[in-house]
Each structure stands twice: as structure tokens, then as C-alpha cells.
Amino acid sequence: MTAKLIDGKATSERIRAEIKEEVSAMLAEGRQAPGLATVLVGENAASQVYVRMKQKACAQAGIESFGYTLPEDATQEEVEKLVEELNDDPKVDGILVQLPLPAGLDEEKVLNTVSLNKDVDGFHPVNIGRLAQKGREPLFIPCTPHGVIYLLKETLPSLEGLNAVVLGRSNIVGMPVALLLVRENATVTICHSRTKDLKEVVSQADILIAAVGRPEMVKKDWVKPGAVVIDVGINRVEAPERKRGYKLVGDVAFEEVSEVAGAVTPVPGGVGPMTIAMLLRNTLRSAKLAGK
Ligand code: NAP
Secondary structure (H helix, E strand, O other): OOOEEOOHHHHHHHHHHHHHHHHHHHHHOOOOOOEEEEEEEOOOHHHHHHHHHHHHHHHHHOOEEEEEEEOOOOOHHHHHHHHHHHHOOOOOOEEEEOOOOOOOOOHHHHHHHOOHHHOOOOOOHHHHHHHHOOOOOOOOOOHHHHHHHHHHHHHOOOOOOOEEEEEOOOOOOHHHHHHHHHHOOOEEEEEOOOOOOHHHHHOOOOEEEEOOOOOOOEOHHHOOOOOEEEEOOOEEEEOOOOOOOEEEEOOEOHHHHHOOOOEEOOOOOOHHHHHHHHHHHHHHHHHHHOOO
């Protein structure tokens, strides 16, 4: 391997230790702990795991977490009513609605209900709108995209003028990552399922962000030598040799891409842990904005 390994796990642990220290100081001064409410609707196994991980991370940092679970057949009104109650609860500084919601629920309407001041996921349309506008600042930056930019800024002295290619245009990863890269003065190309000559476009990238959800799609010959590659993908693939029968891989063929890239994130241990660190950061920020 020639590429530098971008160790998101180590970076996230550092950020989490800083947050823990700040929260301890708040408590020592007799201030209230920051609080995060998680809203899980239904029984999606991956969502249950993600919510548990977030609650555990809160506990480690001294942030209070309040877990709410609604049944798979919860109505739109029930979900929105819960979010409204959390909006009014002073113990709660951040509200995290775990996505995806079960089919039949209107995700956009639910996210619209989250108070702007508690939108620690950064998905409220006003926050996203501000992210897209020059001279405006979102109250909260979405966690995974923020983690991506944080790792890039740790790896490169400047992103200015670099060719950045974002593979994927989802609301939660690709699009906000692209908006953040523009803010860093990178020259940004967004690719998606209709992009022509994908390999050719990707091979122009000084910075490549892969967020497609396709196991190991990005191969060695797609990557410009020396490029910095951030792999957001988390994909389960069969692995009969493993006890649990599967393993997690990214959207990038890690081994072969490591032979040509300048730096690359692993999966797991890259962007994933950064997402949680950024969620804790946003929750702490929200608590401070609320005067705690
Ligand atoms: P998504 O909503 O499914 O979006 C995937 C994007 O990739 C879409 O824009 C889609 O294009 C594009 N795409 C799909 N197949 C393609 C292909 N063959 N060629 C070119 N573009 C293609 O996924 P997401 O929510 O953004 O998540 C992406 C990956 O990141 C997943 O593996 C997910 O598990 C992972 N993820 C990780 C974290 C983390 O914390 N590390 C957080 C969130 C997501 P169209 O728009 O044209 O359909």
C-alpha cells in the first residue's frame, strides 16, 4: 500500500475526548448537560444499531440521551406530535429522527417539524438552504458531510482550486458534501446514476468522495495517482469465512485503490465514526446556543 491511511476512528476519538472535557466542565460549573433525543420509527435492524451507537456515544461524552421508539405502523400525526413535544422540551437540545422512516411516512414533513434550533442532523430545509447560499451560515452542518470535510482538511493543506468529484447526490450525503466543497473553493463535479463516462470524470478528481452505496465500485484505474479518496459507503457483502456471515465494505475497492491514491479512508474506521463525533459536536453547540 502506498496511500496514506486517513484514520477517521482516531480523529473521531480525539474530537469525542474534547467534547467530553467540555461537557465535564459545564457540569462542574453546575450547568445542565446537553441532551439528545433519538426518534426511531419501526424495526429497521441497521437503524436500531445506529441509534444504539449514538446513544452509547452520548453516554461516553456525558451528553444525556432520550430514546423514543414508535411502532412500524405509527401515523404521520403521531411522529410529528412526538417531534413537537421534543421541540418544547428544554432538556432536549438536539432531535435526531433516524432515517429512513417506514414507507408511507412523509420524511420531508417530519424533518420540517424539527425545530431549527434542535436540528443537529442539519437536514432541515432552512439549514440546507443556507448551506447552498453564499454568505449565509447554517445553524448546523449535516454530520456525515461535515465529517468528510473535516477529514479532508486534516489531510490537505487547502482544498482551494482542487478538482473534487462527488459520486452520489443524495440529500443526506452527496449534495451537502458538494455544497461544503464549494464553500472550500474546490471545483466540484457531482456524478450520479445518469452520468456519462463516469470513470473518465472520476479519474479527473484530485479529491474523490464516493457515496453511492455500491460495494467496491471505484476501482484502481478510476483514480488519479495521488488523489485523496474519501469512502462514505457502508455496504454489507457476504463473507462466509466470518462468524456473522458478512463483512462491511465501502464504495471503493480499498486494497487496489490504496496502490494509486495519495490518501484513502478505510471502511469501517473512516467516515462512519466521524458522523457520530459530529453529531455530538452539534448537540453540544445547540446546548450552548440554548444558554446551557
Ligand atoms: P442513496 O440515497 O442511495 O444515494 C446514492 C447516490 O448514488 C444517488 O445519487 C445515485 O444516483 C448514485 N448512484 C447509485 N448507483 C450509481 C451508479 N452505478 N453510478 C453512479 N451513481 C450511482 O445513498 P446515500 O444515503 O447517499 O448513501 C450512500 C452510501 O453511504 C451508502 O453505502 C450508505 O450506507 C453510506 N452512508 C454512510 C454514512 C456514514 O456515516 N459513513 C452515512 C450515510 C450513508 P441517482 O441520484 O441518479 O439515483
